[in-house]
Amino acid sequence: MDLTVLWFILVAVLFAGFFFLEGFDYGVGILLPFLGKSDGERRAIINSIGPFWDGNEVWMLTAGGAMFAAFPHWYATLFSGFYLALFLILVALIVRGVAFEFRSKDDRPAWRNFWDWMLFLGSLLPALLWGVAMANLIRGVPIDARMQYAGTFFDLLSPYTLLGGLTSLLLFTLQGALFLALKTGDELPQRARQAGLKIGTGAVAALLLLLIMSYRETDIFTRIVPGIAAWGALVALLLAWWSLSSRSYGGAFILNGLAILLGTAALFGGLFPRVMVSSLNPRWSLTIYQASSSPYTLKVMTIVALTLVPVVLLYQGWTYWVFRQRVKARNLEY
């Protein structure tokens, strides 16, 4: 296989891994103020993702780094073009990262409450904005002949892209609820289930509407594989909802994770071989071949990635094994 294609797939895999993993810890952050009634419960909720969230975030950093290394023009056009959106994500991630650390370093209720809400906001904004960004990627944005974004921040906000954001927000929040149902104890799993059922209903409606609108706004259904993946995501989501209602939390978590992965696959499959779709002129769209690094760089990076990725997967997987037990509010032994 052509290394350019391989790297497109690798970037897609990194984004898929990022959405799958960080999706649930964004969701947990969003649910924190609503599901945690006491300080102990809130600590249990945060501790459930405590050992994982930072490692999950590295998936995003690696996706960004891989994009930079393998497709510099994609990286340059995307991040200079989606400037303010990305800036908001960065601010959210800053606030979120320190909130984890600062929250319990002081036991005044006002301090803790403040950082809980920062965790909420810091999780909500990226969950929403990454969806908006991805919807823009596939729908197309004004890219001119010089590979430059020729629009403003508000060109990124359309009913379709906002719906994309809402969908990712709901899918991630549902994933967070499912994770909490799996990982917490006492009354929290029950509360997470109730929340998950409501959010799941919303997610089904949003995803269905997004798929229907995608027929008009995008060209992903002109090809068979992305089309199947897109509808497959909806099927997986419905099954996840059904598993949740029959209290099979593990199955629901996997199925909703599958919905996220299939959604990402539909997106990147629909893009291929383009990386940025120009809404001004199809010929100005960036393709993987125009955007890519030299064959030599791709070769070096392939060797590095094929060596390191399996190792990373192994030790990250081991982390989930070490912390496989439920986190209970009465028993925070850390």
Added chain:
Amino acid sequence: MDALLLARWQFGITSVYHFLFVPLTLGLSVLVAIMETIYVRTGDETYKNMARFWGRLFLINFAMGVVTGIVQEFHFGMNWSEYSRFVGDIFGAPLAVEALAAFFLESTFLGLWLFGWDKLPKALHAACIWLVAFGTNLSAFWILVANSFMQEPVGYVLRNGRAEMTDFFALLTNPHVLYQFPHTVLAGFVTASFFVMGISAYHLLRQSQLEPFRRSFRLALITGVISSLLVAAVGHFQGQYLVNAQPMKMAAAEALWESADPAPLALVALVDTKDQTNTFEIKIPALASFLAYNSFQGEVKGLKDLQAAAEASYGPGNYIPPVAPVFWSFRLMVVAGLWLILLSFYSLYLWRRRRLEEKPLVLKALLWSIPVPYLANTAGWLMAEIGRYPWIVYGLQRVEAAVSPGVSAAAILTTLVAFTLLYGVLAVADVYLLAKYARQGVETTPATRMLDNSREVSLWI
């Protein structure tokens, strides 16, 4: 104000701020790992408590380093898209490897370390913090590989209007990185040593928790003496190397306008950039030549000759970096370094004679010297980066060609103001928490009591 200037300010502010947190992370992770290793080998609970105490301070600092580092990774695409297009083939690779090889390691094993005190066997738990320490220092290596390419491009060819990589190995063995990496990592050890010595001195002054803080002090004293001396030595050789590799930077660091043989070293100078002269200076004859060549003879090129040479190779333009900031940051770095060497050696002398705790003035000096390595680190980077101007990639791309053409000055101003305000607020919260926990001292809570105590027992939340 134009977009270029704002983008430069933004990069300057955010990177200097980010680098306030990085050096401590580099050194303190290793010190904590050493403490925990001693605990594992001797079973002495004091070392466990020490590792937990310094680990907590490490974390408060680490979190700030991580979140400000995310901003840096995306900066290149946001504000410097033309730079990213021009060198992405080369510059992106070390960033991606940094994420794959180092960030995953640090973040995953830090999570295991934090939450794994009672879940992992002791030795495995200690191995986790060693992997964190290894990861942070490895990450410094990769980022310096990337930075060194900007200082001294190697292993590339110009093709299709951009720099393309031809030799990855050349990138890793860039002579520039061979000086810059040890200098930076050692500076991190100095920072951590003085951080630990300063806080320990505070407790020794107050005669509180003598046992853990005496041990902490001793460990930091040893690393402090060694690393402060080594960082100066490496810095000296780095300077000698730069006289040839980046003569313009070194000439600016000396505020040397005219070439001279032997060249004097100006201790202080009032720089007049417009007339290309110093209106006042105190100088030591032949010292610059000596520092450059270990000999009181040898020509050091002046800024004017270097400017003429640069015009001959690159065409008309101003190739002289802002002289005064480079000159003064160089001096600030050196003076701070000398102060730290003197202080650590004097402390060592007193310690050996068991008289340190009788000298409140020295203990106070140690406490108040915690910021000094930070000043030196910042000044060092200012010298390195401002001294590179007008180039963003030395000899290949000028800074004005690198900025994002599609991003408006208003957008950059908005984010510049927002980042500055946010960083300011976070700095206050960070220092407040560090001071609070540093003052509180080592907790001696045994592991068994933590089970039924749901109050503040966690390192993380």
